[in-house]
Amino acid sequence: MEIYNKLIKKEAKLAVIGLGYVGMPIAISFAKQIDTIGYDYNPKKVELYKEGVDPTKEVGDDAIKETDLEFTNDPAKLKEACFLIVSVPTPINHDKTPDLTPVTSATRTIGQNLSKGSIVVYESTVYPGVTEDVCIPILEEESGLTHGVDFVVGYSPERINPGDKVHTLETITKIVSSSIPEYLDEIGKVYEIVVKAGVHKAPSIKVAEAAKVVENSQRDINIAFMNELALAFDRMGIDSKDVIDAMNTKWNALGFTPGLVGGHCIGVDPYYFVYQAENLGYHSQIISNGRQINDGMGEFIADKLIKELIRTGKTPIDSNVVILGLTFKEHTPDTRNSKVNDIIKRLREYDIKPTIVDPWASAEDAQAEYGVSLTDLADVKDADAILLAVGHDEFKALSFEEITALFNQDLANDKRIILDVKSILNKKAFTDAGYSFWRL
Structure with a gap:
């Protein structure tokens, strides 16, 4: 285990390419044990890290300030590393096909600075075959x-769950694989420097690639099932959460709930699987249909809000709608592929200009990605309708009185609309007070 021993003895360096929500925690963890280079092509991001600022909020400013990680946007520094980890995003195009540009671009940068005797490990989610059929030829x-x-x-597929401080890099079993079987143990040994939960050695790279897309496709399908139930229960006049609470009393209930499915994993990875399966002549049915259901939930919620505005005698275009939450999930500033934007887009089709509140989201990112200006919660008043879209603790902590204060005080309670997408409010308290209250 030549590379492992060199790393442990600090005779060689490890490099992480891509310092985002996944790459940064990996780089910080390795830097506690061995000499580590953290590379990102974005000079602005690198400068923030050098100043001790963590825009991802995954490890925190203190960890950034205290780390020995060498931050750089100079690709030539990669020549100093003998073990390179690629952790760049893998988005989709507008037509839902994989966008491999970040991976191929990073691969070209690595190839131009690759030292003989190195190991390059990809963590970015891809469909089976990309690492060997696309990346290796570029490196050569x-x-x-x-x-x-x-x-x-x-x-070695990334398994970090952004915003989750319990299931972290160190506590999640790491899948590892190698293009050359003789090096599998060495790759596993390097990861075991930081992954205390240990590694699972997959028999091939394609198996490891497939495991990642299947993990998230499985979750996507389960959530799609719950979303389909919510769509049906809404027509039946049944509260889906009441059904779920009853169902979950059985020991083998899976615990999934309906909701918006966005972000850069569950909302994207199934399309990678579908794309490659169809390239090989198989048309995915369950996964494709699950994606279709989940992709339509934002529009369904927006339409529900519009119907409630009309039902309570309001003119939608003149209504003050407040949306609490923009990030794709709670407790992360990550707004990429947020399905809250689907709600906003649908409301804009009716010339409704909602007020958006999110204490976690970056105002700069919100404006750049979605043309959305964020508002402080303290500045919200005279609302006709409030839509809770993301379960941030800041929103969960709001009392009945604090929610009430956000509304137009001249409105009767039965004219005040609450849509609780995340089911975080006390439904009984609001319905007993006469509010128009709906949850997914």
């Missing part, structure tokens, strides 16, 4: 080196 082309002779490639 850019470096002039030969795979299997001068360098080895591995795949």
Whole structure:
């Protein structure tokens, strides 16, 4: 285990390429044990890190200030590393096909600075075959080196759950794989430097790639089932949460709930699987239909709000709608692929200009990605309708009185509309007070 021993003895360096929500925690963890380079092509992001600021809020400003991690946007620094971890985003195009540009771009940068004898491990989510069929040829082309002779490639799917402080890099079993079987143990040993839960050694890179997309596709399908139930229960006049609470009293209930499915994993990875399956002549049915259901939930919720505005005698275009939450999930500033934006877009079709509140989201990102200006909760008043879209603790902590203060005080209670997408409010308190209250 030549590379592992060199890393432990600090005779060699490890590099993480891509310092985002996934790459940063990995880089910080390795930097506690071995000499580590953190590379990102974005100079602005690197400068923030050097100033001790963590825009991802995944590890926190203190961890950034205290780390020995070497931050850089100079690709030439990658020549100093013998173990390179690629952790860049893998989004989808407008037509729902995979966008491999970030991965191929990072691969070209690595290839141009690849030292002989190195191991390159990809963590970015891809469909089976990308690492070996797309990335390895690029590495060979850019470096002039030969795979299997001068360098080895591995795949270890990221499993970090942004915003989750319990299931972290150190506590989640790491899947590892290698293009050359003889190097599998070495790759696993390097990851075990920081992953205390240990590693699972997959028999091939394609198996490891498939495991990642299947993990998230499975969750996507289960949530789609709950969303389909919510759509049906709404027509039946049944509260879906009441049904779920009853169902969950059985020991083998799975605990899934309906909701908006966005972000860069569950809302994206199934499309990678579907894309490759269809390339090989198989048309996905369950996964594709699940995606269709989940992708339509934002529009359904927006339409429900519009119907409530009309039912309570309001003119939608003149109504003051307040949306609490913009990030794709609670307790993260990540707004990428947020399905809250689907609600906003649908409301805008009716010339409704909602007020958006999110204490976690970056005002700059909100404006750049969605053309949304964020408002402080303290400045919200005279609301006709409040839609709770994200379960941030700040929203969960709001009392009945604090929610009430956000409304137009001239409105009768039965004219005050609350849509609780995350089911975080006390429904009985508001319905007993006569509010128009609905939850998904």
